[in-house]
Amino acid sequence: MSSDAAARHVAPSALGDDARRFFNLTLTLARTDFKLRYFGSVLGYLWSLVRPLLLFGVLYLVFSVVFHAGRGVKHYPVYLLTSIILWTFFMETTGGCVQCLLAREGLLRKIRFPRLVIPMSVGLTALFNLGMNFIVVLGFALATGVEPRLTWFEVPLLVLIIAALALGTGMLLSVLYVRFRDVQPIWDVASQVLFYISPIIYTAMTYPSSVLRIAMINPIATILTQMNHAFINPGTPSAASYIGSPVRLLAPLGIIAAVGALGLWFFGREAPRIAENL
Amino acid sequence: MSVMTRPVGPERARPPAGTPAVRISHVSKAFRLPHQRYSTLKERVLHPFQARTYDVLQAVNDVNLDVMPGEFFGIVGRNGSGKSTLLKCIAGIYNIDCGELTVRGRLSPFIELGVGFNMDLTARDNVMINAIMLGLTRKQARERFDEIIAFAQLEDFLDLRLKNYSSGMSVRLAFSVAIQVEAEILLIDEVLAVGDASFQQKCLDEFERLKRAGRTILFVTHDMGTIERFCDRAILLEKGRTVMIGGPTEVARRYNALNFGATVHRLTDGAGVTSRGATGPVSIVDGWFEDPDGARVAALASNEPCRACMEVRFNERLRDPIFGFTLRNEVGTTIFATTTDHGHGATGSFEPGQTTIVRLGFENWLTPSRYMLTPSIARHGTGADALDLRENIASVVIHGGPFTGGVVNLPHSFQFLSR
Numbered sequence: 001m002s003s004d005a006a007a008r009h010v011a012p013s014a015l016g017d018d019a020r021r022f023f024n025l026t027l028t029l030a031r032t033d034f035k036l037r038y039f040g041s042v043l044g045y046l047w048s049l050v051r052p053l054l055l056f057g058v059l060y061l062v063f064s065v066v067f068h069a070g071r072g073v074k075h076y077p078v079y080l081l082t083s084i085i086l087w088t089f090f091m092e093t094t095g096g097c098v099q100c101l102l103a104r105e106g107l108l109r110k111i112r113f114p115r116l117v118i119p120m121s122v123g124l125t126a127l128f129n130l131g132m133n134f135i136v137v138l139g140f141a142l143a144t145g146v147e148p149r150l151t152w153f154e155v156p157l158l159v160l161i162i163a164a165l166a167l168g169t170g171m172l173l174s175v176l177y178v179r180f181r182d183v184q185p186i187w188d189v190a191s192q193v194l195f196y197i198s199p200i201i202y203t204a205m206t207y208p209s210s211v212l213r214i215a216m217i218n219p220i221a222t223i224l225t226q227m228n229h230a231f232i233n234p235g236t237p238s239a240a241s242y243i244g245s246p247v248r249l250l251a252p253l254g255i256i257a258a259v260g261a262l263g264l265w266f267f268g269r270e271a272p273r274i275a276e277n278l
Numbered sequence: 279m280s281v282m283t284r285p286v287g288p289e290r291a292r293p294p295a296g297t298p299a300v301r302i303s304h305v306s307k308a309f310r311l312p313h314q315r316y317s318t319l320k321e322r323v324l325h326p327f328q329a330r331t332y333d334v335l336q337a338v339n340d341v342n343l344d345v346m347p348g349e350f351f352g353i354v355g356r357n358g359s360g361k362s363t364l365l366k367c368i369a370g371i372y373n374i375d376c377g378e379l380t381v382r383g384r385l386s387p388f389i390e391l392g393v394g395f396n397m398d399l400t401a402r403d404n405v406m407i408n409a410i411m412l413g414l415t416r417k418q419a420r421e422r423f424d425e426i427i428a429f430a431q432l433e434d435f436l437d438l439r440l441k442n443y444s445s446g447m448s449v450r451l452a453f454s455v456a457i458q459v460e461a462e463i464l465l466i467d468e469v470l471a472v473g474d475a476s477f478q479q480k481c482l483d484e485f486e487r488l489k490r491a492g493r494t495i496l497f498v499t500h501d502m503g504t505i506e507r508f509c510d511r512a513i514l515l516e517k518g519r520t521v522m523i524g525g526p527t528e529v530a531r532r533y534n535a536l537n538f539g540a541t542v543h544r545l546t547d548g549a550g551v552t553s554r555g556a557t558g559p560v561s562i563v564d565g566w567f568e569d570p571d572g573a574r575v576a577a578l579a580s581n582e583p584c585r586a587c588m589e590v591r592f593n594e595r596l597r598d599p600i601f602g603f604t605l606r607n608e609v610g611t612t613i614f615a616t617t618t619d620h621g622h623g624a625t626g627s628f629e630p631g632q633t634t635i636v637r638l639g640f641e642n643w644l645t646p647s648r649y650m651l652t653p654s655i656a657r658h659g660t661g662a663d664a665l666d667l668r669e670n671i672a673s674v675v676i677h678g679g680p681f682t683g684g685v686v687n688l689p690h691s692f693q694f695l696s697r
Contacts, residue, residue: 011373011374012370012371020415021413024410024415024416025410025411028406028410028411035399035403036398036399039399106393107393107394107411110371110388110389110390110393111371111387111393111394111412112369112370113411180319182319182320272373275366276372
């Protein structure tokens, strides 16, 4: 903004007009969250590696050793861990977004800044954690015989897709929560349902063939299945072959695009009034 | 102390010519306050067609205002008068409903100090976070870090968590960060509410510096002293509407009249005053303060000549009665008392049915506070035979001038004699 040009009053908006400031703010808020998470603990940042390691140990024992889940699935522990960290990312983003605007009320009421920074920073914090978790999973995968392949380049793309879904949902939830406080319990229950209908503790192979194609419309199922194909075991069918044809993949991808666009539109619409509606 | 001898400067009410830095024309902002909060989906589901009723709170109502570049502009008003809402509209935190708001120049994005401070983080972290929140880049924030800490004088407490800071210390830190923001137009809401006296002085010095540097500052406060000391002009809001825009002294006076005016009338009407003279030989029927022009006032600026008056009706013939005036402050201390016996002598003779106004003019050396008038009349002689007395019949608020802690501000001068 040039200092001598007359500037029309700028109403509070979702994106703002300064990309650099948007980025700086998002990063700063995310960093702060990250700093605070393990603040005051002896291990400090090490916890972001140690915690998933310990958690995975428990999951592995419970599902593989005790329940013999995923018997006959090659690299099942790696699949379980990969699905869990992606699901954790999704939940951290969406669950964190629900109350994020209320939690930042102080900022919203006192500073002019692009409103979208707040849900974005929630997503970024979750992405930090996903990165940390992924380092652990990668180590575990290599140790248990998963071989590096060119298809690993699909992984960032898949993360990007699940991030779009998570942020779209998060944006919707965050502004809806400002109006209706019921969003919190509703999302608590809805996400539980989503957890069990998605192939997280089981694989897509478990779906009965009668519901397979419908179940695969669930974007989470598509992403996790493709993740298995690209990252862990090229022997498993890809998401496209599970759902029937590559064209049918447009259904889950369409849902993701729709949720993302709806979230962005709705957030942008509500942005000017967030501060006063809180 | 030099602050006590502040000369009363000429009125700076006229806005400088040029293009305004902030132009507010016909700006309104309303909030909807629902009668019954339909905040749950269930209620929405059960009563989908029920019209939502709400009160509309017109927080800012058709305000017009031009603030010129380099002006120090005060926004004052009572609680709920819309001054903070107006500031938030200018800052772009609230959207305006109608009207036009134009800002020319880089506007500071914050309206309060220390926003985003996190009590669990160290001062070091908080400075960086706060600086970035307020619009600096990471690089700028790093470069100015030392300067910020030096200004706040907190070099020794850098790695202390903010929760272990005293409130004064964190305000110091916040203020130091805030003044680093390179904005041409600063918006500040109630900045001087906290902090110890020396820090407040430092803030005020910093304001002087900003003012000299030609920054435009819009400033919300309750403190008329700050308004009169710093502001070139000010706006007084009441229920979202502009009461007046003008010089700091006039606005301060009007503000005090708004705040305390009602009290005076109630006192005057009050029946609970001590009176024994309603049917006696003489009765005090009214009492008031007035300005040098003879207009009744509820508030006066410090140093402005003042008059205390009583209206007296005689029912008997009296010779040389003694008229007395007593001024008490809010805590009831007698600040000043005088009678015609001391300063005037014989008052003359009064006939039954006669009504007289007795006027006491005095140099106004009072410090900012509220003062009560108690007029009295006694029979000629020792003054012991009181005929009428009206306790606290009127009050006046003295505003402006420095708050010194003393009850009067005597005219004074300093001398330094070397030996």
